[in-house]
Amino acid sequence: MKSLDELAKIRDSRRAALKIREGVPSATEKAHIMMCGGAGCISSKCTDIVEAMKECLAKNGIADQVQIILTGCMGPCDMGPVAIVYPDATFYRRLKVKDAEAIVEEHILKGNPVQRLLYRTPGAKEPTRCVHDIDLFKKQKKIVLRNNFYIDPTSIEDYIARDGYAALAKALTQMEPGEIIEEVKKSGLRGRGGAGFSTGMKWGFTAAAKGSPKYVVCNGDEGDPGAFMDRSVLEGDPHSIIEGMAICGRAIGSEQGYVYVRAEYPLAIERLSNAIDDARRYGLLGKNIFETGFNFDIEIRIGAGAFVCGEETALLTSIEGKRGEPRPRPPFPANAGVWGKPTVLNNVETWANIPEIILKGAEWFSTIGTEKSKGTKVFALAGRINNTGIVEVPMGTTLREIVFEIGGGIPRKKLFKAVQTGGPSGGCIPADYLDTPVDYDSLGALGAIMGSGGMIVMDEDTCMVDIAKFFIDFCVDESCGKCSPCRIGTKRMLEILERITTGNGKEGDIELLQELATTIKSTALCGLGQTAPNPVLSTIRYFRHEYEEHIKEHYCRSGVCEFKE
Amino acid sequence: MITLTIDNQKIAVEEGTTILEAAEKLGIKIPTLCYLKDINVIGACRICVVEVQGAKAYVPACVAPVAEGMVVRTNTPAVIKARKLILELILSDHPMECLTCVRNQNCELQKLAEAFGLTEIRFEGEKTSYPIDNSSPAIVRDPRKCVLCRRCVAVCTEIQTVNAIQAQERGFNSLIAPAFNEQLANVECVQCGQCSLVCPTAAIHEVDDTGRVWEALADPKKHVIVQTAPATRVQVGETIGAEPGSIVTGQMVAGLRRLGFDKVFDTDFTADLTILEEGNELLQRIQTGGTLPMITSCSPGWIKFAEHFYPDLLPHLSTCKSPQQMFGALAKTYYAEKAGIDPADIFSVSIMPCTAKKYECTRPEMKSSGYQDVDVVLTSRELGRMFKQAGLDMANLPEEEYDAPLGISTGAGEIFGASGGVMEAALRTVYEVVTGKELPNINFTECRGLTGVKEATVQVGDLPVKIAITNGLGNARKVLDKIRAGEADYHFIEIMCCPGGCIGGGGSPIPTDTEIRLKRIDATYTEDERMALRKSHENPAVNELYQEFLEKPLGHKSHELLHTHYTKRNRYQEEEC
Amino acid sequence: MATCSCCCGEDELTKQLDKIIEPYRGQPGGLIQVLTKAQELIGYLPKWALISIAKGLGLSLQDVYGVVTFYAFFSLIPRGRHKISVCAGTACYVKGTKMVTKTLREVLGIKPGQTTPDSRFTLEVVRCIGACGLAPAMIIDGKDVHGRLEPEQIPQILEQYA
């Protein structure tokens, strides 16, 4: 592809072909079945259902009038496999192979949606057919996941049809590098990888840094156990990452990008590398993009199973093929990143926001969210909650709305105990604070963090001391071992928690834990150690009585801990 | 310039200065453990944390650069408490066996514990339990005592470029070791001991051979002789607290006699001998079209390095043994004959600034006398230990002379201990042998100093002799790679394994740093100037040796006793089939 | 060392390994990629392979080994025909990983990190396989996700893997 015209041509023709997915019936096609092809649904054998549907379509002689597309994760993973049938946007859940026939023969051929496969809001008499009417989705706002219901992640044309690469075209032909950076700054976008640093400022520093070449890096390590937001973007809409990174390349003067993806995500790697190949074929990566003289290309680097490699300096070192050990900052990656050169490093979700910001403008973006946290945030809801899966909500949505309205509350009428955000770096938030709006600062004030988006719900059957031990155990396992407070300190914390949860706790253990926690936080070399004690501190803060019961009475109210005296 | 405030005092320093360095200028000593100036600046131990106004967490002073207007507090109760807890954590994973530890009283960890007034370790839990590796004749690794500061790794990889040890595993299981936790003796470690020199604890230390020497000294059947390397006389004083650069030649000789050595000889003697052999070898190679450049061979660390990493260049190495091994061979032949002692009864000890020599004396080639030529090598550190054990107060010993004839030497032998010394000594002799004229200026100052690679052209009669001198193996690589690439047109190259040469050898007193190396170098040249004779070919004892025993340089006997050959070795842990 | 770490009888593998190394010759930066591919090829990372890789890329064996032991993904020992990875991510933990692991330990008679004596299964505990919606979950052979696990189902699931 050479010109904007060509892009527009592809967009227009493809858009016409996809009108059906916007609800417009088509003269030639009966339906598009969007089958969720996210990891959850794949593991519930959605591909077998696709096969069955194809057979059934063929049997009925309408194979050429129905498209079946495997999308990225649609969100409600525990209802999986799920699918949406267009043009009427019917949402199906808990599909089985034997349901394929009903959908084809009843719904597609006769126009009667299969009632028993529809979603029913808990408590409601009637099921809800249309995906746009379902509460679970209505409360959400999709910017990052804008395409997950609509496109075939393996089709670059599908992406282009949804205005894909228009932002890159705009950035290359209508904007100066400085303007791009200004726009991102003005949008108020903050990094979605956890720390929440202003993305525009970061780009600005790298643009101003001396040294060349410069690099653009996407952090797709997603090590937080219990979080899979980035995965759903990489699998469901890989081009949005490529486009975001290319725009940054233009803004800071870089020609080379790296995407660091964890090896545990083979499908994400496959989809992304196909997307990169397609983009190259279309001239959207490579030399002289849109004949503007701008060159940009992307390489994938596969992480090999070390949580700490999500930390930026560790990730950069890992890209260089070494042990992913963090190093002190300064120098920051903006000045000394990959191969010691100026580097921008952003999270997957951050990248996915960029094309929308450039295309629709900072002003539009900054109307969404709260004063200091703009836009939306994707969360991975999991644990003791009815609707586990991925949700995207505007910043400022309260925890209560997320857990009870979108998440559908706690199963089996159990009592809500706490919600844990930020994974091993985060904290537990008890019921009293459910009305807190989620944004970087409010969560921080509660001793938790926004983190990358893992949100684990816990009920009365969860022991908070055991959970604290779980997280510390994780950090001990994942500590790189470079600095002494983290290497030895987290280990000692784990040992103390082990003795508390086996009935060997001692008077003073809580204080010793707190002393260790504060010192590790203030002295560890990198974010892993600096945040590792958070789960312990926050559970002591809100659930100190549970610790005391374990120590003094050898009693675990959730019945989780086994005391051996 | 950047202005900042440290503990309420304003100071202006250059951009890029660390907080640690800025504080030092104000006389504030921030404690450190992993930091090694210019070599290991990784901010890992966190003992040096300070409070910086506005920063979320404490800041490691050793790596954090100063910033304009920065306000630093180095000693608030909170900071001190944090450091103390970190130290407590480190010690909770440490076998506290100071009383029986080779680094007792000279251990940075122990000093910190004392300085912080630590009186209790509140944590009981798992401790690192990797086994001790005492496979090597020179170096012991005791991972239990390792604080993972990685100073050793930095020295081994950055300075020596051997890369024999690295961080392995991760988290609490982290370990500094060769791959597969293989024993040091079986890998490409060159036994230089530079790691043991920078280790703050006893996690890497020299093999202690003092016991074997005490035993020999107590054995009435043994004739126990000792040789002392050139560098030792400017080192051993430090082991009893003398200023670096103190010259203790006479006291050391006296001390050795009091320990019970039957004869106290000097490696300087065979250093002079080396010059005659090596100088003639060089001339022969130049005249007969032999392999050039020729490279010195008196540093066993360098030899092992060449065998592992540059086996293709082995023909460039002089075939001369090191002075220690020449001495060893002569002691059990020439000296035994002359003194009428059965060589089987001679127990030959050497005092060296060097751990690699412990390894060298065990090489199978080093048996030209029919016995192991040198029985035991002690480092300067071990000799200091023996003096202490014997209650010898070296400072108050009289100065005594070496025994003849193997104790007679010149300034040329003396300067072997400093980088460039072998070259300078060789030039003093080669010039006069070739030209037959007396040197107008005996001091070749272009050979001296700590510069990594020194190059010069020296006019020897009609012949412009091109030379290069390197110290530290990383620097050696630069010149060796040139030879490999065919870009080196030197005649003669001196390579010393250790930074600064033997005065900074792996068996030197701890601490050894750049400043201390410079002081020992100064002392070396002072000693040279004090000598009556300063050219090897003027050493009367060496000349007598040729007349009575060897006949001539490069002669038949020389070849048998003073020359050796080298072995190509693997760089990787490959098993032979 | 108890096991022979040489390359006899492995000519074909050696050749294929060389092909993997070739594009990265002299480039230490390619280490992790080469190791990943080598493990894919051989199934684990034997010493002879690490030596070839070190030589090819111009690294010391120490560097290579340091990287191998840093990343959980790499294995120095041969593994069973089937790899069971039990998720111990937060979502799964909260929903009962402990039970799953306990049952697997009992059924297989091995601890996480070990391989059954008949080389059929290797058991390992991983952190989040991205199927949190199906917690507690495990993944077999890196592709088959088994979710919403109940201890009783486990023997049945294992039967599918010979």
Ligand SMILES: Cc1cc2nc3c(=O)[nH]c(=O)nc-3n(C[C@H](O)[C@H](O)[C@H](O)COP(=O)(O)O)c2cc1C
């Ligand atoms: C231990 C640790 C793990 C991290 N893991 C991730 C991760 O998996 N993904 C991610 O995007 N950021 C992660 N981060 C945050 C990154 O260091 C970095 O701040 C982020 O990628 C920057 O991108 P952003 O500004 O777009 O958020 C991690 C940080 C720490 C300390």
Ligand code: SF4
């Ligand atoms: S805090 Fe932990 S993970 Fe980070 S550098 Fe220190 S030891 Fe490594």
Ligand code: SF4
């Ligand atoms: S290394 Fe230091 S602290 Fe450790 S036992 Fe020896 S002297 Fe004591």
Ligand code: SF4
């Ligand atoms: S310092 Fe303490 S422990 Fe050591 S010998 Fe003296 S009294 Fe004993």
Ligand code: SF4
């Ligand atoms: S003795 Fe020398 S080569 Fe061997 S590990 Fe120590 S520093 Fe490296």
Ligand code: SF4
């Ligand atoms: S062996 Fe010594 S120098 Fe090396 S890391 Fe351990 S304590 Fe530090």
Ligand code: SF4
């Ligand atoms: S330079 Fe000296 S101290 Fe170092 S290895 Fe060589 S001979 Fe030994």
Ligand code: SF4
């Ligand atoms: S260089 Fe080493 S071997 Fe040679 S004289 Fe000096 S100490 Fe002895």
Ligand code: SF4
């Ligand atoms: S190659 Fe060599 S080491 Fe390996 S099995 Fe054959 S003979 Fe033994």
Ligand code: FES
């Ligand atoms: S994987 Fe299908 S909804 Fe998430």
Ligand code: FES
């Ligand atoms: S001395 Fe500064 S961190 Fe170790």
Ligand code: FES
């Ligand atoms: S926590 Fe188990 S799959 Fe994510």
